[in-house]
Amino acid sequence: MGVLYGVLIGIAVIGIWFISVYNSFKKMVVRCDEASSGIDVALAKRYDLITNLVATVKGYAKHEESVFTQVAQIRSLIKGNRSAAADQLDEAKGKLLAIAESYPELKASANFLDLQRSLSDVEEHLQASRRLYNHMVAALNTKKEQFPSNIVAGMIGESGRDFFQADEIQRSRVEIG
């Protein structure tokens, strides 16, 4: 009888531990997804701002068609390949700001300055979302690798997440302002 109780208590303890680890994995996954959606929101905001910047620059530099077309094509990338979309937005923004350098009136216009400021702000939000996402992913991946939570991770098929990588273009992005 005593052995049976011992086994039952052991099973209960393992069950409780399993449930708590399982829940903490689920919580971490939700937080990673939440942080990931933050990146999407910031990228979409950034795209909208760059579109507005295009509209402002267009008023002064009508012949810079290639940049305007490039921006128009980026939207479809945001949902699919976020990293590529981020790179292309960086590139487009760099080109737009370089164009603005040649037009002092555009550079001094209140609308352009406002857009520049909003762009800096949204870049900062994007950076924050990326850092938060990577922080959450690091916590999830560490837990997935550590013993004994790696047993639960294996049982529930938790494979972790990939970090949001900044590639070379993003690393050498153009400073504005």
Added chain:
Amino acid sequence: MDQNQIEQKVASIRRSIQFLTVTGLTCLVIGVFSFISGILSSRQTSIDGAMAAFAFLMIAAIILFVLSYMRTTQYKRIIKNEVLKSCLEKHFDNVNYKAEAGFSREEIASTELVSMGNRFHSNDYLSAYCDGVYFERSDVLVQDHRSSGKSSYTVTLFRGRWMKWEFNKNFHGVLQIRGNSSLGFRSRKPFKWASSLPNMEKLTFENPEFNKQFTCYASDSEDAYYLITPHFMEKLMKLTDDFDCPVYYEFLQGYLHIAIYNDKDAFEPKVMGFDLQGYQKEIDEDCALLHQVVEILKLDDDHFKAREEN
């Protein structure tokens, strides 16, 4: 009033304070002696005379001390209005200084940075623009006074400077950054059921040194990461090291609150051994600290938010 006139006026008030205090103390001492001699005397007439002298001298001492107190208040008011205010105007724009005013208890309590106790005092309120950045500051004292039977004790929960800076980024949540060695401050997460702040969650950042030095609670983790960039973490650590005393930071409703528990009451002029130039130097050092906050934290950077013209 120019420097010489101020010095003369201050010196004359100080002399009268010294005279009133010394005379008051003399009355007190002589009064006590008459009381003792009255008690020790065996003749009824001597007792009556000594007691009459004692009563007269006590009343005189009280009047002299009240007058001395009133002159001290006047003395401090003159120094604060003439010397302090002009020093502040030299450093800042749109200066609004009120010696008797301060932050309200409700405002300090709303930050939930400090346990509020049952005694609160705040004075030397200043609002101005420092290098184009709007700020408010005040001295704050928070104590908890308890008495049981004949014994009573007072615990000081906070004594120092409280600053409130307009922050150069838009944010919606609340972020508390608590120094891990900050005695006297609230050391734990605000209780959810007792807190008026939104649900706060403990956060860590990428910098292990920062995580070691501070404990952060935020209502919105993305907002917190937006405010606390790797560069800003370095700046906060530097600023905290420069203060060399427990410091707490809180981002709340567009402002950055900085609570510095330095156990000092700033801007208070001494009555004895007052040196005008020394006092002005102290004020300049205090103002330099405010410039330092703007400089280290780059609060005047308008890359993210347009600043209102002052």
